[in-house]
Amino acid sequence: MVAKQLSIFLENKSGRLTEVTEVLAKENINLSALCIAENADFGILRGIVSDPDRAYKALKENHFAVNVTDVVGISCPNVAGALAKVLRYLSDEGVFIEYMYSFANNQTANVVIRPNDMENCIRVLTEKKVDLLAASDLYKL
Amino acid sequence: MVAKQLSIFLENKSGRLTEVTEVLAKENINLSALCIAENADFGILRGIVSDPDRAYKALKENHFAVNVTDVVGISCPNVAGALAKVLRYLSDEGVFIEYMYSFANNQTANVVIRPNDMENCIRVLTEKKVDLLAASDLYKL
């Protein structure tokens, strides 16, 4: 349920991102989901990868500043209103979303969530029978 | 090729995101891809929706601060190294990624890119025969 997200510091916008993906490619590690949080000078790549432990090691060896953050993955029906319903469950129980990223795909939308309170978030999602993604499934989308 | 991304200001982390999705749900507008760029107090929801013009109007009417940004969508094979190859094409031609978000799904990964230079980005992607997503396809993932 709780999955490991890597956060990798991108010191510039002119090639550092390419280098991250090349380090992972060389290790035959796939990126199953990612988003970038950026400012004017830098970026943070948030990524779900096929093998987080090996990816962490390879990036560290290549002198990237990298961290691990707990996130939770869910699957929603890909229809208008399905995500709103899940977010309403969480809001009503005082769970806030620090950030999330999501892509629809045919029948379903996969969503990666970083809540303010993971324990409470998991409890609400479970009680409401939201479809939680196993970490292993998220790593291998 | 060039698609419209909505960027919506979330004045707090405790329910504003839920309200955005509820406004869209009420209009029967689907979110096909999204990510949040946040700081300690606020968030910016970046979203690809099924009907950007109608979504913009509905959000404005509900007093959200909302903007439109041009992005480009591509589709990659969902294998280690496929994204690295595309990013290398762009880096080598001086195209930088301001931000991007992506999800894999079975055989392919869909990627939304905001480049520093859209025209040059489209040129490179076209020359290198990268699979560009029509805006209409991105809106209806």
Added chain:
Amino acid sequence: MVAKQLSIFLENKSGRLTEVTEVLAKENINLSALCIAENADFGILRGIVSDPDRAYKALKENHFAVNVTDVVGISCPNVAGALAKVLRYLSDEGVFIEYMYSFANNQTANVVIRPNDMENCIRVLTEKKVDLLAASDLYKL
């Protein structure tokens, strides 16, 4: 001790900041401290102003998305190590800094802090006899 910081959403980088300062100038409101948290497309202006309530009203009337956040101002000796000492006091008591901004000036440095836990932060700073700035002093630097 606890002061009001305004956070103003800047929908673009090409003039919106100028407009904010012009709205404040017209109202004869001074900006005593500010910093910008930005991403590729937008900015958030965080500002301490001479009259927060009137500034809030004027900005709202001019259709800016604006919010109020509690911050605390302190004054440190302007010597190497003075800020480190204050931050160590806070770290040791589990108070984290969400963000801060600071400028030195001759004998002292003024610092605006947004802690994760305001009550605890004020308690630690008071116990350690750190020089707290009255909100009224911060507004009129």
Added chain:
Amino acid sequence: MVAKQLSIFLENKSGRLTEVTEVLAKENINLSALCIAENADFGILRGIVSDPDRAYKALKENHFAVNVTDVVGISCPNVAGALAKVLRYLSDEGVFIEYMYSFANNQTANVVIRPNDMENCIRVLTEKKVDLLAASDLYKL
């Protein structure tokens, strides 16, 4: 005129900032101005220090991810409208502010600016006789 700003990646919010200031304190390096650009998990400390080259070296030796960015420092009268006037000069000539931070102090306000186009920014500020701060003055506020 053009000064060196250090940008230091803070991998967490619970002590990394304290460590940065302690590394600088040990080297007897002063922070004359700083602000933090943060997201939910991380921070970037942007700082003007008394000795940028030595600070860079010390931080690198202590395994911080650190970068150097060009900024420009100006001094404004500390009265309502003074900053608006400078920003209007820049907007009118197509110079945008990526980010800035500023503190007032008695008669003047010191401002650190990261423009989108440094050359053009310096030209406009010089033509309009805005009071530019020498880098050496900014380092020793």
